[in-house]
Structures are given as structure tokens and as C-alpha cells.
Amino acid sequence: MITIIMAEDHQMLIDGVKSFFEYDDSINIIDTANDGEELIKLVSLKKPKLVITDIRMPRMDGIEATKIIKKKFPHINVMAMTMFDQPDAIKQMLDAGATGYILKNSGIKMLSKAIVTVANGETFFDPNVAFNFMNNYIEENVTIGKTDKIVLSNREKEILNLIANGKTSKEISETLFIAKTTVDTHRKNMIRKLNLDSGSELIKYAIDKKYEF
Numbered sequence: 001m002i003t004i005i006m007a008e009d010h011q012m013l014i015d016g017v018k019s020f021f022e023y024d025d026s027i028n029i030i031d032t033a034n035d036g037e038e039l040i041k042l043v044s045l046k047k048p049k050l051v052i053t054d055i056r057m058p059r060m061d062g063i064e065a066t067k068i069i070k071k072k073f074p075h076i077n078v079m080a081m082t083m084f085d086q087p088d089a090i091k092q093m094l095d096a097g098a099t100g101y102i103l104k105n106s107g108i109k110m111l112s113k114a115i116v117t118v119a120n121g122e123t124f125f126d127p128n129v130a131f132n133f134m135n136n137y138i139e140e141n142v143t144i145g146k147t148d149k150i151v152l153s154n155r156e157k158e159i160l161n162l163i164a165n166g167k168t169s170k171e172i173s174e175t176l177f178i179a180k181t182t183v184d185t186h187r188k189n190m191i192r193k194l195n196l197d198s199g200s201e202l203i204k205y206a207i208d209k210k211y212e213f
Helices: 011-020 036-046 062-072 087-096 108-119 127-133 154-164 169-176 180-193 199-208
Strands: 002-007 027-033 050-053 077-082 100-103
Touching (some): 002 011, 002 036, 011 027, 027 036, 036 050, 036 062, 050 108, 062 087, 077 087, 077 108, 087 100, 100 108, 100 127, 154 180, 154 199, 169 180, 180 199
Parallel strands (some): 002 050, 077 100
């Protein structure tokens, strides 16, 4: 039995996840919290096998809560479930001690896979997180979820629309007030996500999909 404490400041999401696992004999959400401080208290009291936490929460965020939990209870595994797909947020959670990272829009089946993987002491990454992050940080001995749906981040969609309008990386960087190297990294990530072979194919894809994002 995988016992879980889940921290999330949107009660509707908590209720939805609890409802899905209500009749699952292998996964049991034993308690929930709406902020980081409450999460730490519950973990200290009930000592679950796995903690699922959002990053942005009131009173104490998920990053700080994860640091404290891993320091006090290193055997308890922690997984982030969040909307943040930025490399900095991912790295901070990993540095804090999390061994799983999943986006809230990933779907319940992937969440189930992530729970089992992380609870068993292995590392799990949402596939869209992995695409944005794997070049520098993700090692080979991790599980990356599989999805048939291609999910681009909001920033990638912005850049894709600008590419469709004929903007260069330099022009995009000036428009969005980000570094040109950041734009180039997003281009590479989108080429990988979309299973394209080159930058010219990305331009063609952007033009074809111009009004879909």
C-alpha cells in the first residue's frame, strides 16, 4: 500500500485526485494539506510513504517544505505536481530532494504511473518537463512518462507564433525580453517535442499551425 499526503491549495484538485484513487487498493491518500506548514505537520504525524506537493502554496511553498521533509525524513519520497515547467523551478525541487516532477495537466493515468515509480524510490519526470530540462540535469536512469498528446508550454506557444510571423531568434528575444540563447533552447526543445528534423521544419510547422495556438 502506497500511503500519500498531498499538499495543494486548490481543494477542487485534491477532491478530484482523492475521488479517483478512492477504490484503489494499492494507493491511499491518508491526508491532505493546503499549505506547506500544514504539510510538514501532517508528514511528521503520519509519516506517509510518498508526499505529493504543489510548488506555489501559502505560508510555505513546496520547495521549502520538501527541504524540511527530506531533512527530517529522508526515507519519505517527494513528488512535485505543479503547473511550473520552467527549468529553474524543476532544479530547485530536485535540489530540495524531490525525485518526481509532473504537471497538473498531465492526466490521471500518468499520475498513477508517477506515484508508483517515485514511491518505489525511482525518479519520474513528466515528458514535457523532461523535454525542457533533460539536456542539463536529467540522468539516464529515470522514468519519463509517455503521452500521445504534444503539450507546448505557454512560452513555447508564444515563440512558435512569432516564428510563424517570420521573426528571428534575436527579434523574438527582444519582443519577449528574454535572452537569445533562451529562444534557441526553446526552438531545440520544440523540434524534439514535435519530432521534427530541423529548424526549417519548425518554421513550416509554425506557419501551418499559426492560428491554432
